[in-house]
Amino acid sequence: MAVKPEAPAEGVGAVDRALSILAAFRPGEAGLTLAELSRRTGLYKSTLLRLMASLERARMLVRPGEAAVWRLGPALVRLGLMAEGAEGPLRAFVPPVLRALADRTGESASFYIRDGEARLCLLREEGRHLVRDQLLPGTRLPLDRGAAGHVLRGEGGELVVTLGERDPELAAIAAPVRGPGGRLLGALTLSGTATRLGDAALRAPLEAAVAAAARRLSQDLGGG
Template sequence: MKAEPGPAPTTQPSRTSPLQTVDRALQILASFTPSQHDWGVSELAARFGWDKSTAQRLLASLAARGFLISDPVTRRYSLGPQVWRLAQDWERSGGLAEFAIPTMTELAQASGRDIVFAIPDGAYVRCIAEVSGRLGSVRITPLVGELYPAHAGATSRAYFAFLDRSLRRQMLAGRPKARYGDLTVTDEEELEQLFAATVEDGFAYSNGEYDPATRALAVPVRVGTSIIGSLSLGERKTEQPDDLHGHLPALLAAADKLGERLAGRRFL
């Protein structure tokens, strides 16, 4: 008797689902750091416990879309132009500012002072977010978009002081330096001494260097070991006696929290 045909064999599902592939691609992008700026196929496979063919396919796919670039000589992969474009779009559309606002609001409410988050813009830092405490803003006009020159004020010095000295001097040496008041430092050697003192202290303080009517305390914001901007706490001189230094621990904690969130390690 002729045997009846058995059921058709079922197609075995792929061991890697589309969602798992997406997650692995995101893991790769998130794995780049200042100390890990490129990956080889074998190195990446060992890092995540994947087989080499999986690592190769993922890296090649990301490179084909411009999220990575491959060095034809070393065959190592580093971040590509699409990552830069997305980061620029995010910052310019206000995404970075919105991301910082919750942390800044907590600090403004606790201190009562004006909080500014600034990021580098050539030989300046540019304010991208401001949150005022109960004492109000240090300025009648909005600060968002204001450029703070590298040589004047705590907001800019808290960023530029922590750059590599040779890079900083390359950016600033020989540039005209406007004097905003009697306390503005324009001499390059004296300015380098201020930068060195800021690094030693871990924070910057100004009492009218940039705006003669205000004073400010500022600290760097780090993502990993990279300095990406500054967070400052300011007040008008006419409001009350100078007690900004009492808020330094809270300011440092807020900068750390913001850096952790930007690094993707803390979202709550």
Template sequence: MGQPSNPDAVDQVRSSGIGVVDKSVAILAAAAAAPRTLADLVDATDLPRATAHRLAVALEVHRLLTRDAEGRFLLGPRVGELAAALPDPLVVAAGAVLAWVRDESGESAQLYRRDGNERVCIAAAERTHGLRTTVPVGTRLPLTAGSGAQVICAFSDPATLDGLLDGAAFTDRTLAEVRRRGWAQSIAQREAGVASVSAPVLAADVRLLAAVSVSGPIERLGRSPGSRIGPILVAGARRIASAVGV
């Protein structure tokens, strides 16, 4: 593709020696950074207009690019579909750890990831016998109640929580305490009769990756389950972060 003469060009794309591939990747990289008109693509990639148009349209046919209401190119749905087909490293890392947390605590274990104003269960290890609280993978829960919600809110960027805590079942003071001790607990906060304990899975830069939790009936966990289960979850969260390697 050659070295772009435009200092704003997408010049981080390495040369593979296959020109059409390099040019297509440059277009995808430009569209990933921001929605682009054809003129924007030309400026960002330093490609001739006819080449940029031909490749962008071809990528659109394969749904790797799409267009917004203003006709600008942006990444298409096929990119997400391809990414979704790959194993989630966080889920892979959590599998054995959740089983360990379940066995150590005696309760069902879950892993939650934030998605906007909700948390999504992305992995779980259920008790094999006795009364249990089942949270199927894919379940969406609010960020306004429960120990998992407390952990996610406590370790999220405060700017992303604007207005969210107005209707929460916990307070800023609660979140400060969660940050101090490293785990959260809730008693019938989200669901009557259910207690839970959660801890944050943090990257090396203290960025929140997920919340690891256990949940079960109050009559079995008691009304202060954090003192017993909190350390198990903190250890499990560290194991998951270490296995992910971030």
């Protein structure tokens, strides 16, 4: 019979130090400076920079723009989802909302998260229109173009509409989804052709559907 080996009393120092960097972040923080990370971890800045370079390559830490400020990266979200399994909060609550939106509107429904200076399509439900915006979960798109990108950058308030911004033939409606403490978790989005979504009268019920679904999803995920 196989015997499970005992875990060694001591781990790998570099791994322990890297994990202490990730553990230094607290809910609701937009990012931490090198000085603050040094204060919280007790590590020298030179040591921090070496460890953080590895964490950045693995997308566990990201540094948006040129500022020396780091935040937790999208790789941790993906690992968290795998650890949570099918019953985890995002897996439990987001897909049914996307299916309901797609069924109700006929347009494609997506959930985006920020991935450095891009946005990542984390979850997706295709619409029923033959002509539609088609992409796969895991696709990265520009952060500075498209409704979801503006939401993830904190622009445009509680509802953003873009017409032909990323692609002249496409349009999108997006709203923020928030978790505990009001932390932005992602952008709930409907996307379709600029022809269909360009008509304000036809778009109005779609906007209302996205806004209502984002509010409900935020409540389900602890965002109040």
